[in-house]
Amino acid sequence: MARIAGVDIPNDKQVLFSLPYVYGVGRPLAATILAQTQIDPTRKVRDLTDDEVARLRAVVEAMVVEGDLRREVRQNIQRLIEINCYRGYRHRRGLPVRGQRTKTNARTRRGVRRTVSGKRRVARK
Numbered sequence: 494m495a496r497i498a499g500v501d502i503p504n505d506k507q508v509l510f511s512l513p514y515v516y517g518v519g520r521p522l523a524a525t526i527l528a529q530t531q532i533d534p535t536r537k538v539r540d541l542t543d544d545e546v547a548r549l550r551a552v553v554e555a556m557v558v559e560g561d562l563r564r565e566v567r568q569n570i571q572r573l574i575e576i577n578c579y580r581g582y583r584h585r586r587g588l589p590v591r592g593q594r595t596k597t598n599a600r601t602r603r604g605v606r607r608t609v610s611g612k613r614r615v616a617r618k
Contacts, residue, residue, distance in 0.1 A: 495538050495546045498559045502538055509534035512549075517558035526552050 494501045495511075502511040512523035527534045530548040532541070541549075557565065573581035583590045589602045 495541065495549075497546075497550050498553050500559065504537070504539040506538060507535050508532060508538055508541065508549075511538050512553075515553060515558055517556065517562040518553065 494504050496502075497512070498515050500515050502514045508527060509520065509523055512518050512526060513520055518526070524534060526549065530545070530552055532545050532549065570581075570584050574585050575581070580590050587602065587604075588595060589599050593599055593602075595603065
């Protein structure tokens, strides 16, 4: 199993689909990295030589990925919260940040909420 940027990427998949297991590397960037290192995207990770894995590791570790990227994103969100801007307020309250409607939908961000049925009052005699 190849270890790149602190992540074990799966051996039984093609390199193009294994590289996105690293946080911050998507499929388009993985294709760019493979073109840069001159590695065939359809090859399985287990078939890579040590030299090819070393080239991949060198290119990926020169980028901001994994822990550094997660920390950077978290700091950006924390900055928005601290300066009390609208987006920070939405992050703090756990609501959608990018202008989506919340009257309906937004269940993934707000969570599934149960409606309380309108209880009828029993008329007293």
